[in-house]
Amino acid sequence: MSIAPRKPPLQFALRLKRALGGKAGWNGLAAQIAFAAILAWIAYEIVANARTNLETQHIASGFGFLNYNAGFDVNQSLIAYNNSDTYWRVFFVGLLNTILVSVIGIVLATVIGFIVALCRLSPNLLLSRIGGIYVEIVRNLPVLFQILFWYLAVLAALPAPRQSISIFNTFFLNNRGLVVPQPVTEPGLYPFVAALAVGIILALGLRHYARRALFQRGQMIRIWPYVLGCLVGLPLVSMLVFGEPLKFELPQLKGFNFAGGARIIPEFVALTVALSTYTGAFIAEIVRAGVMSVHRGQMEAGSSLGLSRAATLRLIVVPQAMRVIVPPLTSQYLNLTKNSSLAVAIGYPDLVSVFAGTAVSQTGQAIEIIAMTMGVYLLLSLTTSALMSVYGWRINRSMAA
Amino acid sequence: MTDISASSFVRQDLVAERAAPAKTTGFIGFLRTRLLNSPGNILLTILGLLLAWYIVIPAIKFLLVDAIWTGKDRTACLAEKAGHEVGACWPYIQAKLTQLIYGFYPEAHRWRVNLTYGLGAALLLPLLMPRLPAKALNSGLFFFAFPVVAFFLLHGGGIAGFGMSWTAGLFELFEQSIGGAGDLLVNLSKSSAIAPLLWVLGKLLVLVGLLIHWLIFPLTWLRDQLQASSAPVWGDFLLTAVIVSAVLFVLGGGMRTGHRALIGSLLTFAGIAAGIKLMGLDRGGFPIVDTRLWGGLLVTLVIAITGIVASMPIGIALALGRRSTIPLIRIFSIAFIEFWRGVPLITVLFFATYMLPLFVPGNFAVDGLLRALIGVAIFTGAYMAEVIRGGLAAVARGQAEAASALGLSWWKTTSLIVLPQALRYVIPGIVNSFISLFKDTSLVSIVALFDLLGSLRASFSDPNWSTPTTAFTGFAFAGMIYFVFCFGMSRYSLFVENRLNAHRRH
Structure with missing residues (x-):
C-alpha cells in the first residue's frame, strides 16, 4: 500500500481572488469596482466641464501655442533670448533660471547651515545661544516674508549707483543690484581647463593607488604633496606657458551707472539671500541632530583604539552622522528648489514666474502650462526620492552587514 | 623614651594652605567654564559679543530709541521734522492697523470678526490644555460646529433649506x-x-x-x-x-x-x-460681506484654520488608503500623496486659481478665497497623510490583532483602537505641519488675496506714509505677529512631546 501524495487542491479560485481583490478578497474587488466607478465619474465630470468651459471662452487646447512667439522680454537669461522667441524658449529660460538660483542657494545654504550648526554645538555658551536665536527667528518667519523683506526693505534701502557700497573697489552694491567683475575668456582658458582635468584625474588615480596599497599590503604612502602638485602645479604650469585663462573686467562708475562688469539683478540677490538663510537654519538643525545622534562612546572607543582625534572624527563619527544627515538634507535641498518658485512674488524670472505667470496671462493656456510646470517639479522630486530610497537601501545593507 | 623633637624629620609647623581650586559654580565659575576656558574660546566669546553688539544695539535703537510714536502722516516720520535719525515709524502701523487685521471688512460689521476670533479662542484654548475634561465634545465643537458658525458669521447669508x-x-x-x-x-x-x-x-x-x-x-x-x-x-x-x-x-x-x-x-x-x-x-442671516473685502490677519487665520480642519479628514483618509490592502485604493493614495507633495505650493495655488474654475460646471462661480482654500486643503492633506501614516506605523501591531481577535470589524478596529492611539502619537507632528501651514498662508498674497503679508505689501504703496523706514517698520510688526504665532505653536509642540515621552524620561 503506497501513500501517493495527494494533489493539492485547485488554487485557481484563490489566485483569482487574490489577483482581483488583493488581500481583501472579494470585498476588495467590490471596493475597487466602486472606487473605480467614482473616479471615472469624477474624471468624466472634469473633462466634460473643462471642454464646455474652454469652448465658451474660445480657448483651443493643445500644446501648439509653444511654437508661437512669446513677445515679452525677460530681464535675466542664461541662454540667448529676445522677445521674438517661442514659448518653448521661454520655458527653458525659466527652467535655467530656476536651476541657477537653486544651485547657488543650495551651496550657500549648506555653508550657512554647517557654520550655524558648529556654533550651536560649540561649548562656548554665547556662540551656541546666538546660533539658537538665529535658528528660532529664521525658522519661525514665513519664507515669502523673508524674500519680501530682503527685496522691499533691505535692497530698496541701498543707495543709488553713484553712492554704491564698494567692497575692495571690485564689488559694488546698490539699489539696482550687485555689480561684479566680469570674467573675459582669454586664449589660455582651454589649456588651463585641460590641465585642471588631467590634474584631478591624476589625483584620483593616486588616491586609488594609495588606498589599495594600504588595504592590501598595509603600506602607508604619503601622497598629499603629489596631489597638491597635480591640482595646483599643473594648472600653474599651463598658466605660465599659455598665459592667463581669464581676465576680470572691473566695473567703473561712469555717469549715473557702471560701465564694465556684470550686474546681478536685485531680485536674484534677494531671492538667493532669503532662500539660503532660511534653508540654512533648517540645515543647521539637521546637522546638529546628526552629530548628536552619534553616541559619545563611539568617540571614546575610537581613541581607545589609538586613533587620533581627527582620525576618529573622520573615520568613525562623520560617517555615522552622515547616515542621519543625508536624507533630511536632500529633502531640504528639494524644499529650497521648490521655494525658489516664490520668485514670482518679486519678479525674478524663474519657471513659475515667466512660464506659469506671464505666459498663462498672455495665452490663457492654463491647463497645459500649469501641468508642464508641475511636471518639472514633480519629476525633480520623484527623482530625488528615488535616489534617496537607493541610498537608504544601501545604508540598511551596510548596517546589516 | 627619646625626645621626639630631636628627630629631625618631624615637621614642626603646619603646611601652608593651598589656594582653593578655581570656582566652577556661580556666575564667575560659569563665565570661566563656559566662556573663557581656553584662548580659542575667549576669542570666540569676543567674536560673539561683537556680533551681538552690532545686531542688538541697532535693533533696539531702531525699534525703541529712535522710533516715532505719534503723528498724523508721513511728515512726522521724516528726519527733518523729527530732528534726529528716525527709527521705526509706529504711527504708520497705528494708521494701518485695522487694514492689517480686518482688511476692508466694513467697519459696522467688524464685531462679527471679533466675535469669531473670540469663539475660536474660547474653543481652542481648552482643547490645548491636556488637563481639562470633555475633549471629545470640545474637539467636536471646534472641528465641526465652529467652521460652520464662523462661515455664517464672517460671510453672512442664510439657508433656504436643510x-x-x-x-x-x-x-x-x-x-x-x-x-x-x-x-x-x-x-x-x-x-x-x-x-x-x-x-x-x-x-x-x-x-x-x-x-x-x-x-x-x-x-x-x-x-x-x-x-x-x-x-x-x-x-x-x-x-x-x-x-x-x-x-x-x-x-x-x-x-x-x-x-x-x-x-x-x-x-x-x-x-x-x-x-x-x-x-x-x-x-436670511447677516448681511453678506464679499470675501474680496476680507483681508489681513483675518484671511491668514481663516486659511490656516480651514486648512488644518479640512486637511485632517483628507489626511486620515489618505493615510488609511495608503496602508489599505486593496490595490487600487493603495495605488491611488500613493499617487495622490506623492503628486501633491512633489509640487510647490505656489503651483498648487495657481492650479486652484486658474484650472479649478475650468473643472466645475460653468454656472458655478468659485469664489477666489474658496479656490485658495481648496488648494491649501489638498496640499496640506497630502502632508498630513504622511504625518498620520507615521503614527499608524507606530501603533504596535498587536493592538489591531487583539481587536480583531475580539471580533471587531475593520472600521471598529481602526476608529476605536488604532486611530486614537496613532493620533495621540502624532500631535507634535500635526502641530508642526500646522506651523508650516501658517507660514505658507502668506503665499496666497501671490494669487491676489490680501492676507497679512499681502495687506502689508499693499500698505507700502500708500504715498501718505512712504518714508525711508516704512518698509522696515511694517516688516518688524508683521514679523512679530508671525513669530509669536509660530514660536508659540512650536513651544506647544515641544510641551506635548515631553508629555507623551514622560514615561521614557530618566
Whole structure:
C-alpha cells in the first residue's frame, strides 16, 4: 500500500481572488469596482466641464501655442533670448533660471547651515545661544516674508549707483543690484581647463593607488604633496606657458551707472539671500541632530583604539552622522528648489514666474502650462526620492552587514 | 623614651594652605567654564559679543530709541521734522492697523470678526490644555460646529433649506450627470468602431439615471412641498432631525441601547436649531460681506484654520488608503500623496486659481478665497497623510490583532483602537505641519488675496506714509505677529512631546 501524495487542491479560485481583490478578497474587488466607478465619474465630470468651459471662452487646447512667439522680454537669461522667441524658449529660460538660483542657494545654504550648526554645538555658551536665536527667528518667519523683506526693505534701502557700497573697489552694491567683475575668456582658458582635468584625474588615480596599497599590503604612502602638485602645479604650469585663462573686467562708475562688469539683478540677490538663510537654519538643525545622534562612546572607543582625534572624527563619527544627515538634507535641498518658485512674488524670472505667470496671462493656456510646470517639479522630486530610497537601501545593507 | 623633637624629620609647623581650586559654580565659575576656558574660546566669546553688539544695539535703537510714536502722516516720520535719525515709524502701523487685521471688512460689521476670533479662542484654548475634561465634545465643537458658525458669521447669508433639500439637490445633480454621460455615449456611438458597446453602455447609464430619478422622486416631491410651505427651513429641519435621530436610534441598538445615540442626536439638533435661531439663518442671516473685502490677519487665520480642519479628514483618509490592502485604493493614495507633495505650493495655488474654475460646471462661480482654500486643503492633506501614516506605523501591531481577535470589524478596529492611539502619537507632528501651514498662508498674497503679508505689501504703496523706514517698520510688526504665532505653536509642540515621552524620561 503506497501513500501517493495527494494533489493539492485547485488554487485557481484563490489566485483569482487574490489577483482581483488583493488581500481583501472579494470585498476588495467590490471596493475597487466602486472606487473605480467614482473616479471615472469624477474624471468624466472634469473633462466634460473643462471642454464646455474652454469652448465658451474660445480657448483651443493643445500644446501648439509653444511654437508661437512669446513677445515679452525677460530681464535675466542664461541662454540667448529676445522677445521674438517661442514659448518653448521661454520655458527653458525659466527652467535655467530656476536651476541657477537653486544651485547657488543650495551651496550657500549648506555653508550657512554647517557654520550655524558648529556654533550651536560649540561649548562656548554665547556662540551656541546666538546660533539658537538665529535658528528660532529664521525658522519661525514665513519664507515669502523673508524674500519680501530682503527685496522691499533691505535692497530698496541701498543707495543709488553713484553712492554704491564698494567692497575692495571690485564689488559694488546698490539699489539696482550687485555689480561684479566680469570674467573675459582669454586664449589660455582651454589649456588651463585641460590641465585642471588631467590634474584631478591624476589625483584620483593616486588616491586609488594609495588606498589599495594600504588595504592590501598595509603600506602607508604619503601622497598629499603629489596631489597638491597635480591640482595646483599643473594648472600653474599651463598658466605660465599659455598665459592667463581669464581676465576680470572691473566695473567703473561712469555717469549715473557702471560701465564694465556684470550686474546681478536685485531680485536674484534677494531671492538667493532669503532662500539660503532660511534653508540654512533648517540645515543647521539637521546637522546638529546628526552629530548628536552619534553616541559619545563611539568617540571614546575610537581613541581607545589609538586613533587620533581627527582620525576618529573622520573615520568613525562623520560617517555615522552622515547616515542621519543625508536624507533630511536632500529633502531640504528639494524644499529650497521648490521655494525658489516664490520668485514670482518679486519678479525674478524663474519657471513659475515667466512660464506659469506671464505666459498663462498672455495665452490663457492654463491647463497645459500649469501641468508642464508641475511636471518639472514633480519629476525633480520623484527623482530625488528615488535616489534617496537607493541610498537608504544601501545604508540598511551596510548596517546589516 | 627619646625626645621626639630631636628627630629631625618631624615637621614642626603646619603646611601652608593651598589656594582653593578655581570656582566652577556661580556666575564667575560659569563665565570661566563656559566662556573663557581656553584662548580659542575667549576669542570666540569676543567674536560673539561683537556680533551681538552690532545686531542688538541697532535693533533696539531702531525699534525703541529712535522710533516715532505719534503723528498724523508721513511728515512726522521724516528726519527733518523729527530732528534726529528716525527709527521705526509706529504711527504708520497705528494708521494701518485695522487694514492689517480686518482688511476692508466694513467697519459696522467688524464685531462679527471679533466675535469669531473670540469663539475660536474660547474653543481652542481648552482643547490645548491636556488637563481639562470633555475633549471629545470640545474637539467636536471646534472641528465641526465652529467652521460652520464662523462661515455664517464672517460671510453672512442664510439657508433656504436643510438636510432634506440638500440631499435631494445632491441626488438630482448626480442623476443629471449620469444621464448626461449616457446621452453623450449614445451620441458617440453613431461614429465609432465599437458602436454597439457604447450604445448599450450609454443606454444603461441613461436607464440608471432614470432609475435614480424615480428612486429619489419622494425626496424631491417632499422638498417641493416643504419649499412651498410657510417655514421651509424649520419644516425641513424638523423632518431631518426626526429621520436622522430615528436612524441613529436603530443603528445604536434600538430599544436596548439606542438611548445614548438618540439623546446625543437630539442634543446636537437642539444645538443646531439654537445656532440657526441665534444667527437668524432662516430669515436670511447677516448681511453678506464679499470675501474680496476680507483681508489681513483675518484671511491668514481663516486659511490656516480651514486648512488644518479640512486637511485632517483628507489626511486620515489618505493615510488609511495608503496602508489599505486593496490595490487600487493603495495605488491611488500613493499617487495622490506623492503628486501633491512633489509640487510647490505656489503651483498648487495657481492650479486652484486658474484650472479649478475650468473643472466645475460653468454656472458655478468659485469664489477666489474658496479656490485658495481648496488648494491649501489638498496640499496640506497630502502632508498630513504622511504625518498620520507615521503614527499608524507606530501603533504596535498587536493592538489591531487583539481587536480583531475580539471580533471587531475593520472600521471598529481602526476608529476605536488604532486611530486614537496613532493620533495621540502624532500631535507634535500635526502641530508642526500646522506651523508650516501658517507660514505658507502668506503665499496666497501671490494669487491676489490680501492676507497679512499681502495687506502689508499693499500698505507700502500708500504715498501718505512712504518714508525711508516704512518698509522696515511694517516688516518688524508683521514679523512679530508671525513669530509669536509660530514660536508659540512650536513651544506647544515641544510641551506635548515631553508629555507623551514622560514615561521614557530618566
